[in-house]
Amino acid sequence: MVGPLIPMGVIPEAWNNVIALFLGVGFGFSLEASGFSSSRKIMGTFFGYDFVVLRVFFTAAVTAMTGIIYFDYMGWMDMSILYINPYYVMSAIVGGIIMGLGFAFGGFCPGTSFTGVAIGKIDAMFFTAGLFIGVFVFSELYPLFEGLYNNQNLGGVKIYELLGMRQNIFAFLLIVAAVGMFYGAGFVEKKVKKVEY
């Protein structure tokens, strides 16, 4: 069966939302079981006392990337029809910086805050409430942001195209960088004073 299955018509579109629910369960379970329902555990990555976010995030990214490249190479999935977010140069950077500030205040990102909500963390509920307010504020003030939001659209460009590299070379370097970071993280954790939480 050549994927992606739903866009290729192998699985009927009607199943999409049912499948979404199941994939969401897997997503939520992996996040919570790894410790992402705790803001203090998440923040350990930035202070060096617990690098769980770095490890889980980069392992997940590299696993999924490798699977996609391999399936595409074997002809089991057509990578070229996968959805790629368009790259709006400034908007992506400004958005990321604002989210980073939100991270430093809140200790969660949206996905992790939902798992916090699921197990009863009241701080995660406040964070989630903040998300709704933030989206509302952005939408209401959209005319002010519109210029920046739509500026410099490069379309669904891949990082290696932008850097003028070959896909597999970039992927390989990314894996090497991830392993290097895992090694460095273990080293830093040993040096930094433990934080009880």
Add this chain to the structure above:
Amino acid sequence: MEKMKRDGTFYINPYLGGVLLGLVLFGTYYITGRGLGASGAVKSTVVTVVHAAAPTHSLDNKYYSKFLSEDSSPMNNWLVFEVIGVLVGGFLSGTLYGRLKFKVEHSPKITSRRRLIAALAGGLLFGIGSQFARGCTSGAALSGMAVLSASGIVTMMAIFGSAYFFSWIFKKLWI
């Protein structure tokens, strides 16, 4: 095999967690052709609520109206179902490892009240930032990295770089 602790302190190995999450993400691309997400579900809900409360206002607004079409409600959105799944999956894991408890988690150096205000402010900023970046840590950064999208990798670096910088500025909230 040692007995699994159910006092809430047990977490799976982070590399195992990463592989599980990576397989879920891979499966999502293989089945649906798109990645995972989180903030998109919040956006759909906000659009639906505003449209129900003030339909002319939402149609006049250039942002809401992007996501409103005649035949489908924005609530009828893939990510909304996925996020319902996230809540279920998080609850299952919390039940399994004994972590279900109503509490405000915060550093001993700050009060609960201060933690809740900071959490609300953090959520608000994340809500705004995720609209600019067209996705959050899940939809833009993680899913984007899996397909090597420029937007995903740039957003990921901006989020983590900025979070690292600001965490040290607002260090007192955490350590």
